[in-house]
Amino acid sequence: MTDFPLIFERSVPGRRGHGLPETDVPDRPLEELVPARALRTRPPSLPEVSELDVVRHYTGLSHRNFSIDEGFYPLGSCTMKYNPKLHEDAARLAGFARLHPYTPEEWAQGALRLLWELGEELRELAGMDGITFQPAAGAHGELVGLLMVRAYFASRGERRTRVIVPDSAHGTNPATAAMVGYEVVTVRSDARGNLDLAALEAVLDERTAALMLTNPNTLGLFEEQVDRIAERVHAAGAQMYLDGANFNAMVGITRPGDQGFDVMHMNLHKTFSTPHGGGGPGACAVAVKRHLEPFLPVPVVVREGDRYGLDFDRPQSVGRVRAFYGNFANLVRAYAYVRSLGADGLRAVAEHAVLHANYLRVRLAPHYEIPYDRVCKHEFVASGVRQKRRDGVTTKDIAKRLLDYGFHAPTVYFPLIVEEAIMIEPTETESLQTLDAFVEAMVAIDRECQEDPEKVRTAPHTTPVGRLDEVRAARQPNLRWRPEG
Amino acid sequence: MTDFPLIFERSVPGRRGHGLPETDVPDRPLEELVPARALRTRPPSLPEVSELDVVRHYTGLSHRNFSIDEGFYPLGSCTMKYNPKLHEDAARLAGFARLHPYTPEEWAQGALRLLWELGEELRELAGMDGITFQPAAGAHGELVGLLMVRAYFASRGERRTRVIVPDSAHGTNPATAAMVGYEVVTVRSDARGNLDLAALEAVLDERTAALMLTNPNTLGLFEEQVDRIAERVHAAGAQMYLDGANFNAMVGITRPGDQGFDVMHMNLHKTFSTPHGGGGPGACAVAVKRHLEPFLPVPVVVREGDRYGLDFDRPQSVGRVRAFYGNFANLVRAYAYVRSLGADGLRAVAEHAVLHANYLRVRLAPHYEIPYDRVCKHEFVASGVRQKRRDGVTTKDIAKRLLDYGFHAPTVYFPLIVEEAIMIEPTETESLQTLDAFVEAMVAIDRECQEDPEKVRTAPHTTPVGRLDEVRAARQPNLRWRPEG
Amino acid sequence: MRYIPTTPAEREAMLRAIGVRSVDDLFADVPASVRLRRPLRLRPALSDPEVLRYLAELADRNGHADRLRCFLGAGAYDHFVPPAVWQLAGRGEFLTAYTPYQAELMQGELQAAYEYQTMVCELLGMEVANASMYDGASALGEAAVMARDLTGRDRVVVSQAVHPEYRQVLRTYTEPLGVRVAELRPEDGLTPPAAGAVDGRTAAVVVQHPNFFGCLEDVRGWAEIAHRAGALLVVACADPLAFGLLAPPGELGADIVAAEGQPLGNPLNFGGPFLGIIATREAFVRRMPGRLVGATVDRHGRRGFVLTLQTREQHIRRERATSNICTNEALNALAAAVYLSLLGPEGVRRVAELCVRKAAYLKSRLAELPGFRVAFHAPTFHEFVVRTPRPAAAVVRGMAREGFLAGLPLGRFYRGMGDALLVCVTEVRTRDDMDEFVEALNRVAAPRPRRVGGRRR
Amino acid sequence: MRYIPTTPAEREAMLRAIGVRSVDDLFADVPASVRLRRPLRLRPALSDPEVLRYLAELADRNGHADRLRCFLGAGAYDHFVPPAVWQLAGRGEFLTAYTPYQAELMQGELQAAYEYQTMVCELLGMEVANASMYDGASALGEAAVMARDLTGRDRVVVSQAVHPEYRQVLRTYTEPLGVRVAELRPEDGLTPPAAGAVDGRTAAVVVQHPNFFGCLEDVRGWAEIAHRAGALLVVACADPLAFGLLAPPGELGADIVAAEGQPLGNPLNFGGPFLGIIATREAFVRRMPGRLVGATVDRHGRRGFVLTLQTREQHIRRERATSNICTNEALNALAAAVYLSLLGPEGVRRVAELCVRKAAYLKSRLAELPGFRVAFHAPTFHEFVVRTPRPAAAVVRGMAREGFLAGLPLGRFYRGMGDALLVCVTEVRTRDDMDEFVEALNRVAAPRPRRVGGRRR
Ligand SMILES: Cc1ncc(COP(=O)(O)O)c(C=O)c1O
Numbered sequence A, B: 001m002t003d004f005p006l007i008f009e010r011s012v013p014g015r016r017g018h019g020l021p022e023t024d025v026p027d028r029p030l031e032e033l034v035p036a037r038a039l040r041t042r043p044p045s046l047p048e049v050s051e052l053d054v055v056r057h058y059t060g061l062s063h064r065n066f067s068i069d070e071g072f073y074p075l076g077s078c079t080m081k082y083n084p085k086l087h088e089d090a091a092r093l094a095g096f097a098r099l100h101p102y103t104p105e106e107w108a109q110g111a112l113r114l115l116w117e118l119g120e121e122l123r124e125l126a127g128m129d130g131i132t133f134q135p136a137a138g139a140h141g142e143l144v145g146l147l148m149v150r151a152y153f154a155s156r157g158e159r160r161t162r163v164i165v166p167d168s169a170h171g172t173n174p175a176t177a178a179m180v181g182y183e184v185v186t187v188r189s190d191a192r193g194n195l196d197l198a199a200l201e202a203v204l205d206e207r208t209a210a211l212m213l214t215n216p217n218t219l220g221l222f223e224e225q226v227d228r229i230a231e232r233v234h235a236a237g238a239q240m241y242l243d244g245a246n247f248n249a250m251v252g253i254t255r256p257g258d259q260g261f262d263v264m265h266m267n268l269h270k271t272f273s274t275p276h277g278g279g280g281p282g283a284c285a286v287a288v289k290r291h292l293e294p295f296l297p298v299p300v301v302v303r304e305g306d307r308y309g310l311d312f313d314r315p316q317s318v319g320r321v322r323a324f325y326g327n328f329a330n331l332v333r334a335y336a337y338v339r340s341l342g343a344d345g346l347r348a349v350a351e352h353a354v355l356h357a358n359y360l361r362v363r364l365a366p367h368y369e370i371p372y373d374r375v376c377k378h379e380f381v382a383s384g385v386r387q388k389r390r391d392g393v394t395t396k397d398i399a400k401r402l403l404d405y406g407f408h409a410p411t412v413y414f415p416l417i418v419e420e421a422i423m424i425e426p427t428e429t430e431s432l433q434t435l436d437a438f439v440e441a442m443v444a445i446d447r448e449c450q451e452d453p454e455k456v457r458t459a460p461h462t463t464p465v466g467r468l469d470e471v472r473a474a475r476q477p478n479l480r481w482r483p484e485g
Numbered sequence C, D: 001m002r003y004i005p006t007t008p009a010e011r012e013a014m015l016r017a018i019g020v021r022s023v024d025d026l027f028a029d030v031p032a033s034v035r036l037r038r039p040l041r042l043r044p045a046l047s048d049p050e051v052l053r054y055l056a057e058l059a060d061r062n063g064h065a066d067r068l069r070c071f072l073g074a075g076a077y078d079h080f081v082p083p084a085v086w087q088l089a090g091r092g093e094f095l096t097a098y099t100p101y102q103a104e105l106m107q108g109e110l111q112a113a114y115e116y117q118t119m120v121c122e123l124l125g126m127e128v129a130n131a132s133m134y135d136g137a138s139a140l141g142e143a144a145v146m147a148r149d150l151t152g153r154d155r156v157v158v159s160q161a162v163h164p165e166y167r168q169v170l171r172t173y174t175e176p177l178g179v180r181v182a183e184l185r186p187e188d189g190l191t192p193p194a195a196g197a198v199d200g201r202t203a204a205v206v207v208q209h210p211n212f213f214g215c216l217e218d219v220r221g222w223a224e225i226a227h228r229a230g231a232l233l234v235v236a237c238a239d240p241l242a243f244g245l246l247a248p249p250g251e252l253g254a255d256i257v258a259a260e261g262q263p264l265g266n267p268l269n270f271g272g273p274f275l276g277i278i279a280t281r282e283a284f285v286r287r288m289p290g291r292l293v294g295a296t297v298d299r300h301g302r303r304g305f306v307l308t309l310q311t312r313e314q315h316i317r318r319e320r321a322t323s324n325i326c327t328n329e330a331l332n333a334l335a336a337a338v339y340l341s342l343l344g345p346e347g348v349r350r351v352a353e354l355c356v357r358k359a360a361y362l363k364s365r366l367a368e369l370p371g372f373r374v375a376f377h378a379p380t381f382h383e384f385v386v387r388t389p390r391p392a393a394a395v396v397r398g399m400a401r402e403g404f405l406a407g408l409p410l411g412r413f414y415r416g417m418g419d420a421l422l423v424c425v426t427e428v429r430t431r432d433d434m435d436e437f438v439e440a441l442n443r444v445a446a447p448r449p450r451r452v453g454g455r456r457r
């Protein structure tokens, strides 16, 4: 079998794929308009292909991908739920997709109203007072959140230098803290998978700006002492930051604002079902308690009567983390989602996400190690240690073998505190039949680990390419195609 | 490997895939509105599936298909050219897609104008005077055409009972003639692949209503004596009908009206690039000379100044062959196509369609029999006789084996006058590289026929299912799934 | 050239390979006398953005159903189409495929068609359905021809409460074959079963259910009469969603059903493409027109699907084929299958019930509106006829200015019905829509003082 | 429940399998004190048609670029997006996939990203580009941090002719890290290279090219000055299509380019999602933020693609990562790749040339319009600043009523520029559009007799 060609390998000099217009203004020598030395001398080596070539190329590439639309994607921490098709039509309405961000406010009332209403809904869900949609994704939201924490303390003349992060935290948490200039202090988890309260107390002091907590945490476990944690953190004068990546487990059941969080982000591409696009774009909301509102990025969407506007006049604002107002097209999708589900529907989301995860947990427990085997929330973490020790098969091998069974693999090797971690999040939109089929595949692989471990170690076998050499990719980076000669 | 499930096999009682509203009008007992005996007692056994189930099912089915968007489709007589993506956006504009056919004319001016303008363009291309877009496809257009011929003769008090059809004609030609009550007289082709003029003359008489000719004919050859044929037919008082399925070979080069045809249909899903949709919908125009205009189906699109309207008051009309005005969404596509190409672009279509076909013909000639080996038009007919005699491999086997090479097969066993016919139409939108790859595959298969004929006879090997048992399908018809019990 | 990949260099290379000097040489077989010796007189070619802009301008001049609230039906129905339908049916793999002649490569389309055939059978209560016809009207034409062939008789009796355009098509399809069509006058919006209408030469009785006026016909009654005379009962239907709630024609004794599938997930499209449905008894399958997909097995015993019973068709049987149909409306059938999968039994029932309930609400509101009168007494599905105080065509024009597609003025099709308006209410119309519709009607059409004397009835 | 497939019976079965009695039992770990004890106070749930209808209503209240002819740019550009771009990029297989962690299953996304990286390098004349950042502004913020890390210095010099919002983001990203940002005042719309602005503590000089006023900066001059001082030159760019015609930043000496990729086939979307581009020298790749896709081979030696150099990233390096970015704008990058494939070298040059020519035409027309004055003398790409006889904000409001998005009033960002309007002309604007724009401007903003005295300059 030959390699699937690169688009550059389909190129033929002089071939064209566009139907662009010719000029319709009086011809003037180009040099009158642009000085010769500012001009490009060599054209870029872009492919020269027909529109049909392009259609076949990208249709072909799409057939070498895997998506929610094709099958089960139990990627823990990523909330790969169904992305309703209605949202696509909504986001592509010309009134949204073709709206320029600098359209005068009086001509953008529909868009601003949507932002306002989405803000109201999400503030209620979060139990928070203020909101911004500016960040483009979760990590970007963390940045906004910690910048606000920093600005808050600055406004009070306090200089706090440290952010506490549990050892189970997602990598973006410490990375964000570092980006905002904080020193990162890591706190361990306890035997039940909760943040170790004593360990926390040991490091909490007047240098602590914030605790960044994920709840349910990345083990899929609810922080059972979240109320006490908040109490301690606040007692130390610090702020509670919620990494809301796992909000899917608690919508309508418990609100972060009520748990004691001062600021949180919501990954709208997780709980609120905007599609992941093969790595993005996402969308994010950061919601805050009253005392942090002055620090929200500019602009903030405001309402006066039935007029909606953008408030730029916010002297204490942290400023901006991007141009314009956020990943609007995805906010349209998130709004459609919230309105389609309503209060009952959203609560049902959390209930079923948790139900499905626990079902899988219980079904897999006989076959795979489950280090923290208690009732989980929307996801749980299993481990491949048994297979590794018994059969010499790694979690990576198991993950690759799952691909042959027609499933995406769970998240593996995260959280870092679980050896050979296999983090499974089924979401509420998958059916019992799919969950059962997944269990069967996992059980079959466990059997293969014992009976034919080599088959698992050399997996995948049915994908467009076999196991790829990642070491070579990193050692001899080849990050772009180069034209010959 | 298990079978790809039927949507019914995914069904789970009580599962739902829609977001339909609840009633918002005062509740009244249903029996007040509909008598009980008119009500359904058993619900239809439609699948009970979630929206995600549906998305996965049809996405999965789409992956078990083959389309222009994926590869080369040299299906002779079908003109499988690229279907521009722009047309899809155009056809889906709400102003077209959401327009009710009974919208008052003053509120449908845009749609009517489009029809008028498309009519002008196609009449010029055809060299004809009147046009209708009512038929849904080519065969439907033939029906309209022959009905008009019949009405024309009726209006003159002539009773003609026969339609002449060449032996190379598409099956729809004789079938249509029969539907209009005509007796079909078949005339043979001569050694050069033209209609045998002498044979035609022998059957032409005052009973002849029309000659249905395809030009270029289904051998892909231009009827070199079309002018003389028209002369003879007209001399016998009969009408010249053009099956315009092969119009792609002559747009801008020669016009049917100038060739002596009185009436023709154009398959807009061929020459004018509307997508085939896996078997339809197509779209069709029937264009006629002045003397047939009174017989056009109702309504006819008319213009007065800059107002466009529908003329229903046509007492001599043949009536209707369908409700409303035609496959409008495809007419939008065809219009976009004609306007994108213009006069030069359309002429280039014919030139390149013919160039590509001749290139393939010459390249394949060393390996496959080409019964009429002269300059062809947009397609040509090869034959698998050599392989059949030499290797005991049929054309069907060769066609199936091509599937393994990633190509759709050509049209096979048509036209009927060529033994083991392999009818190849590359179209103008395929690249030289694709044509060369196809030649390579055909050459490789010829080699396989000699070296490993069993491999060809049992092909295809790489498709989702292997060679299917068509005899069983016809002998024990299973035309629908049935719920168990 | 747009959409032609061949570069000048490649063109030369191909000409060389062919052994000719120019492209003109490839057209040497076209007699000089028939060549076009001047450039085509076409509108100038446009760039992509220009084409789109011009088409958007044309589209914008139309009073489509997102601009005018649609109470217009009469054979084309504004049902809600879930966005998933066309996002799936419109996928390139389906959209740009041809008829599945190479079955092994086209299992997607074939399986979908098999499932579609099943769903249609289930909805209509019939034994077999084909893979699609052009539209409801032409399906009715073919059904009548089929009845003639099955019975060997040459008379067809059709109710005038069948869609007028369907009746026109019926005549076009049957009269060239020597079939005589007789029409039955409806009474109070219905076609009461009349044994006298049928005799030993009758091939088929054709009624529409629900009929063109929205009324529910006595299909069972007609089935008895037809069958007693050895004729077939052909039931036409413009909106099969009715059978989400109503007893399906198969249960009422229909021998052939000819229906319009547009309401099943297909857009209004100014009338096309629509989706012709034809369904019948198993015993009649070899006289059916159109494509049929059947299940079979491959050489390894796996399930697969093929086009089958092709000896009925034109490409095999030529002048003895059951029909000339070739290209059909496969993609619209696929969309219908997606639609019916999304809705399921509960969804089709819900839509049908919403239609009935909402139409009943509007009917009762209009019954109270001064100057208006509900024309017929029979129960209706989602359409009904109302008599208007001013000519219905004028009412419709006035209502368009108020933002409504008010319905179809029946004067166009029926003498003496210049004041009759056929109104349709589907599940997408809200109560607010209807209340505003009534208010607007009152403004537009209410008997005005100066006219009252002459116009009130 | 919408989008939840689990039926009540299945729910019970699962609860039984888990060994709990009710779903509530699964939430026993949530402390009572933090539970929500009342129903959520949300707007009522809507059915699908209601949601769509409401959203269509909201969309309809916006003056989008199909309604108002768009002469507005300033960081978001109304270029023609060929319909193929999103029909391909929007395919479910791309749209609903996650980041390609399982490379073997995700070669489509990965290969597309690899090709995208190549195309970006080619267009910008750079050696490496990553797989995407959030947008141009945040890419600039990251670029500055990268320069700081690469140089170990803590000052950044930025021209005020860089997009004001990009500058704001630059500060947000750098100041918490102790970087000091100094701004350079432009002269006559340009940032003339000034050696004095840079010293041994300067990590980076940041200029935008073409700059926020549309003018072409002397990038080469700045490169020399920066490099002489051991600093890096960071070039920001709001529309990389400029480099279809203009010498790319890589050739002008840029060390890092931070660009906005929205103009490459992405919709305006009220400002997002857009597409952050970051490109640099090969030597700096290990300090780059974001995903990088590299080519490698599989165990059979076939070519394949993987995410690579991940030790730069947060999930491996945590607080020592080059950035915290995780989810990015992969789909927008894919759309950009499709767009650039369709256009090819000839197409990007054509677009750029049309932009230059058309903008020049409008500039010359406005130069002649009484009361208007082109603000700066430098050559421009597709934007330029014009001084208006009335406050620019009022002009814009008036022009909206005439059907135009007239541009961005600069008073919002620059003191003393209340009468300055930033106008953009892309290839989609026709000569008629521009002529009508000039006429409308004349109506809306021409100096009126009663005001002339005070306002003319
Ligand atoms: C727990 C957690 N935190 C943070 C993030 C980062 O979110 P994003 O990818 O939207 O930047 C993720 C996403 O993978 C996550 O799972």
Ligand SMILES: Cc1ncc(COP(=O)(O)O)c(C=O)c1O
Binding pocket: B077, B078, B137, B138, B139, B140, B170, B172, B173, B214, B218, B243, B245, B246, B267, B282, C325, C326, C327
């Ligand atoms: C030569 C010829 N005539 C007639 C037809 C029938 O056209 P349609 O399929 O559009 O009804 C075809 C299409 O296959 C054809 O190739």
